[in-house]
Amino acid sequence: MNGSLWEWQFVWEALPILLLAFVKVTLVVTLLGSAIAAVLGLLIAVARRSAPGPIAAVITFIVNFIRMTPIVVQLLFVYYAFTGVPPVTLGIIVFGIHYATYMAEVYRAGIDAVPVGQWEATTALSMSRRRTWMAVIVPQALRSTIPSLGNYVIAMFKDTPFLLAITVVEMVRAAQLFGAATFRYTEAFTLAGIIFLIASYPTSLLIGRLEKRLAYK
Amino acid sequence: MTPSPTQHEDPTASEPSTHTGAITLPNGEIPAIRFDGVGKRFGDHVVLDNLNFTVRKGDRVTLIGPSGSGKTTILRLVMTLEEANEGFILIDGKPLTHELRGEKRVPLKEKHKNEMRKRIGMVFQQFNLFPNMTVIENIIEAPVHVLGIPKPKAIERARELLEQVGLPDKADAHPTQLSGGQQQRVAIARALAMDPEILLLDEVTSALDPEVVGEVLGILRDVAHNTDVTMLIVTHEMQFAREVSNRVLMFDGGQIVEEGSPDELFSNPQEQRTRDFLSAVL
Numbered sequence: 001m002n003g004s005l006w007e008w009q010f011v012w013e014a015l016p017i018l019l020l021a022f023v024k025v026t027l028v029v030t031l032l033g034s035a036i037a038a039v040l041g042l043l044i045a046v047a048r049r050s051a052p053g054p055i056a057a058v059i060t061f062i063v064n065f066i067r068m069t070p071i072v073v074q075l076l077f078v079y080y081a082f083t084g085v086p087p088v089t090l091g092i093i094v095f096g097i098h099y100a101t102y103m104a105e106v107y108r109a110g111i112d113a114v115p116v117g118q119w120e121a122t123t124a125l126s127m128s129r130r131r132t133w134m135a136v137i138v139p140q141a142l143r144s145t146i147p148s149l150g151n152y153v154i155a156m157f158k159d160t161p162f163l164l165a166i167t168v169v170e171m172v173r174a175a176q177l178f179g180a181a182t183f184r185y186t187e188a189f190t191l192a193g194i195i196f197l198i199a200s201y202p203t204s205l206l207i208g209r210l211e212k213r214l215a216y217k
Numbered sequence: 218m219t220p221s222p223t224q225h226e227d228p229t230a231s232e233p234s235t236h237t238g239a240i241t242l243p244n245g246e247i248p249a250i251r252f253d254g255v256g257k258r259f260g261d262h263v264v265l266d267n268l269n270f271t272v273r274k275g276d277r278v279t280l281i282g283p284s285g286s287g288k289t290t291i292l293r294l295v296m297t298l299e300e301a302n303e304g305f306i307l308i309d310g311k312p313l314t315h316e317l318r319g320e321k322r323v324p325l326k327e328k329h330k331n332e333m334r335k336r337i338g339m340v341f342q343q344f345n346l347f348p349n350m351t352v353i354e355n356i357i358e359a360p361v362h363v364l365g366i367p368k369p370k371a372i373e374r375a376r377e378l379l380e381q382v383g384l385p386d387k388a389d390a391h392p393t394q395l396s397g398g399q400q401q402r403v404a405i406a407r408a409l410a411m412d413p414e415i416l417l418l419d420e421v422t423s424a425l426d427p428e429v430v431g432e433v434l435g436i437l438r439d440v441a442h443n444t445d446v447t448m449l450i451v452t453h454e455m456q457f458a459r460e461v462s463n464r465v466l467m468f469d470g471g472q473i474v475e476e477g478s479p480d481e482l483f484s485n486p487q488e489q490r491t492r493d494f495l496s497a498v499l
Contacts, residue, residue, distance in 0.1 A: 115343075115345075117341060117343050117345040118345060118347065120296075120298050120341065120345060121341065121345035121346075121347065123296065123297065123298055123334065124296055124298075124334075124337075124338065124339040124341075124345075124408070125338075125358065125359035125363065125407070125411065126331055126334040126335045126359060126363045126411070127358070127359060127362065127363060128331075128362070128363070131362050131363075135347075135350075135358065135362070136347050136349070139349040140347075140348065140349050143349075
């Protein structure tokens with residue numbers, strides 16, 4: 001039985017283990033990381049546009065620094081810098097901040113796409129800066145950004161295996177451990193890939209449909 | 218500015234400028250708008266140079282002139298969408314964006330500018346309605362969040378205004394579901410909901426199909442007849458200028474070339490440049 005390349009028995013054995021790791025770690029990190037990235041990214045985009053020059057320049061520098069360094073380096077850095085914090089928490093924060101810098105660019109493009117006449121109308125109506133952002137600019141910017149943000153969520157989802165660098169047992173690490181215990185790596189990694197595919201593909205279709213629905217009729 | 222034959226009509230022309238406190242006309246009246254030595258450049262391009270003029274409260278002043286003559290810039294300066302490089306703009310006797318302190322021209326605080334803005338409304342060529350809000354949300358946004366009017370009261374007033382502009386059944390529509398003419402009527406209602414003392418109309422019919430121009434102008438004619446709002450109008454519709462305004466300023470090269478009542482100016486222009494312009498548009 002150990003001689004063949006593929007044994008279904010190990011697929012059924014690995015499935016519950018991988019699904020559990022998927023739900024408990026991969027999905028949780030992706031959802032919480034995305035939430036942090038979406039909110040922080042918007043704050044970065046708004047701050048870069050409305051903060052005084054020097055502050056905006058500092059934010060731009062930090063954003064570029066984060067974007068220009070690999071996420072694995074960032075994960076390893078915080079793992080050794082903050083030893084008391086659970087690695088999965090660090091992972092969520094690092095993914096959140098890392099992807100916030102990318103989402104900030106998406107928001108920036110969305111904000112820039114709001115016609116200048118909209119800003120002028122808010123001035124003509126004496127609207128406050130805060131209200132202008134919250135009631136007019138952000139809602140309009142979001143429409144054009146949601147599909148691109150969704151694509152970054154999928155990208156983050158596929159990046160979660162990097163967490164194995166900091167000892168987090170997400171789905172791929174669980175597959176590796178399963179393989180180490182049973183000497184059946186092929187089934188475990190294939191299954192992990194298929195679970196990623198099954199989760200990503202419908203999500204990308206959903207984003208495509210959302211894009212169509214959000215266009216102003 | 219070179220004095221034109223009709224310049225004596227400006228009762229403040231000879232008054233010294235003080236910029237502090239209210240500036241009154243000889244009869245004790247404070248003008249709605251006063252431009253005092255206003256200059257505006259975009260880079261090297263001088264749009265307005267040492268411009269002086271006064272608009273009295275309740276006046277309906279139409280600015281005419283070839284494109285690029287600075288008419289729209291004047292409206293945008295009053296709405297604080299642009300800021301002048303020189304001189305002072307006074308609204309109801311109070312400085313709008315800059316004041317003279319000692320010998321220095323100093324910018325005023327954002328808070329002051331915001332207070333001044335509340336007294337001024339503007340309707341744009343491209344309507345600029347908020348597409349993420351319904352018609353009624355567009356109209357009540359500023360009354361509720363800027364003036365602090367309770368929402369039910371603001372909605373009631375918005376419905377009256379929609380009635381007035383002939384769109385009583387469009388309250389819950391989105392701007393993108395409306396025609397250009399309908400959108401512009403909503404934009405007029407939105408501006409009026411703030412009860413402005415000054416209403417700026419920037420080529421409000423230029424983006425409209427010819428067949429709906431009439432309905433928009435009709436509404437503005439009603440507004441002119443039923444309220445005492447001061448209007449500053451930039452338009453290419455000379456018939457509208459004639460019906461609504463009591464004063465026409467002809468601009469060219471950032472200067473007032475000629476001014477007068479619409480009847481005087483349209484039937485008997487004194488300046489060659491006015492005659493050339495009118496023969497081109499009429």
